[in-house]
Amino acid sequence: MKSKNLLIIANSFPHKNCLYGGIFVKEQVDVIAENFNKIYVIAPTPHLPEFFGRFEWIPECWRKGINPIDYTYNNISVYFPNFFVPPIHFIREKYAEGAYKSALKLISEKNINFDIIHAHFIYYAGYVGAKLKEKYKKPLIITGHGTDVYELPFKYKNFEKMAKYAISEADYVTTVSKSNYIKLIELGVKKEKVTVIQNAYDANKFKQISKEECKDRLNISKKSKIILSVGMLEEIKGHKYLINAMKKVVDEKQNVLCFIIGGGQLKARLQxxxxxxxxxxxxxxxxxxxxxxxxxxxxxxDLFVLPSLSESFGIVQIEAMACGKHVVATRNGGSEEIVINEKLGYLVEPKNSDELAEKILLALNKEWDKEYILNYVKKFSSDEIAKETLKIYEKVID
Known part of the structure; x- marks a missing residue:
């Protein structure tokens, strides 16, 4: 495998103006990089003229990262070829063809040679990967992550058509959760061609550090119980339900402080x-x-909260557990496969601020077995997940 070149197609990949987009793809790429001669990452990026940057309803990463800059590190080269599509929902079905043409042009201009294609997200990266497979006759793996699996193909006919085309071309399909696996079978993927490989966390980054030391570095009060949530400020992340829950929490317990980390178009409304x-x-x-x-x-x-309305997996709760933290999460489609018992945390119904407040208070007052949490989360480490991914690469290239 070390003589092979891997081509990654992704809907997004981190760059200086958008730190989170595709971070889970980057972390997987970083771990498997030593097993390849060269890895090329192509993240076709919708191009917006500067005029569109003034509109807050356009996703923040698009407004700030109108022209992300290509970069190389170690044996990994990352490219962001542009394609123009107006930021209007009903035109988004055309993204896939524009993304494919931009990727094809880049591959030709840079003379990129590759042995395997791995596309992250069925749409639109999976569509791009399928077209590239047809042209270059290279094996294709597609990973389905979230709405590309459980929502878009079942909601829109055009997405369904493109999704079925992409997965029909794939030599193998992986996805991050059992619930997604069921949806892929419904879309027509044969059972022998699909498996669940969950998202991974970086054990070198996410590990226990002294709470007092971290509070000092962040200039956070040592007297307060700290509640943390991390995620884009979007409706689907459910932050407003956490904020409403905090009103009830504060009525019972005043020495609490909740930090919500993330950028997004709902910031003013949430404030x-x-x-x-x-x-x-x-x-x-x-x-x-x-x-x-x-x-x-x-x-x-002291406690991590994930109030999302929907998650395909929810890697942030795994990262929190890797730091020894218990979790209060919603039954959002992903958390049920992670918070599997009450030694790890609590699950509540989405959009239920009363129940969320109740479980937050319960969690803050409970003595937790950190060693149990730390041992449980080891199976999600990037090294373990990388082994499973490499097995798939070896299977399709033989």
């Missing part, structure tokens, strides 16, 4: 909710932080 509920001293919106800084926050907290 207004905090103001209206008089929670300015108890809930803080913190702008998006570099991924390398997140372990400090997780080690500084």
């Amino acid at each position: 207004k909710l905090i103001n209206d509920l008089n929670l300015n001293n108890y809930v803080k919106l913190v702008c998006a932080k570099p991924h390398d800084e997140i372990p400090l926050w997780m080690n500084a907290c």
Whole structure:
């Protein structure tokens, strides 16, 4: 395998103006890199003229990262070929063809040679991968992550058509959860061609560090119980339900402080909710932080909360557990496969602030077995997950 070149096609990949986009792809790439001669990452990027940067309804990463810059590190080269599509929902079905053409042009211009294609997300990266497989006759693996599996193909006919085309071309399909696995079977993937390989965390970054040391570095009060949530400020992340829950938590327990880390278009609306509920001293919106800084926050907290309405997996809760933290999460489709018992945390119904507040208070007052949590989470380490991924590569290339 070390003589082979791997081509990764991704919907997004981290760059200086968008630190989180595709971070789980990057972490997998970093771990498997030593097994390849060269890895090329192509993340076709919708191009928006600067005029569109003034509109807050356009995703923040698009507005800030209009022209992400290509970069190389170690044996990994990352490219962001542009393609123009107006940021209007009903036109988004055309992304796939634009993304394919931009990737094809880049491969030709850079004279990129590859032996395996791995596309992350069925749409639109999977579609791009399928077209490249047809042209270059190289084996294709597609990983389905979230809405590309359980929502878009079942909601829109055009997405269904493109998804079925992509997975029909794939030599193998992986996905991050059992619930996604069931949806892939419904889409027509044969059982012998699909498996679950869950997202991984970086054990070198996410590990226990002194809580007091982390609080000192972040200038956080040592007297307060810290509640942490990390995620884009979008409706699907359910932050407003956490904020409403905090009103009830504060009524019972005043020595609490909740930090919500992330950027996004709902920041002003969420801040207004905090103001209206008089929670300015108890809930803080913190702008998006570099991924390398997140372990400090997780080690500084007493409890991690994931209030999402829907998750394909939810790697942040695994990262929190790797720091020895228990979790309160919603039954969002992904957390049920992670928080499998009450030694790890609690599950609540989505959109239920009362139940969320109840479990937060219960979690803050409970004595937790950190060693149990730390031992449980080891199976999600990047080294373990990489072994499973490499087995798939070897299978399709033989």
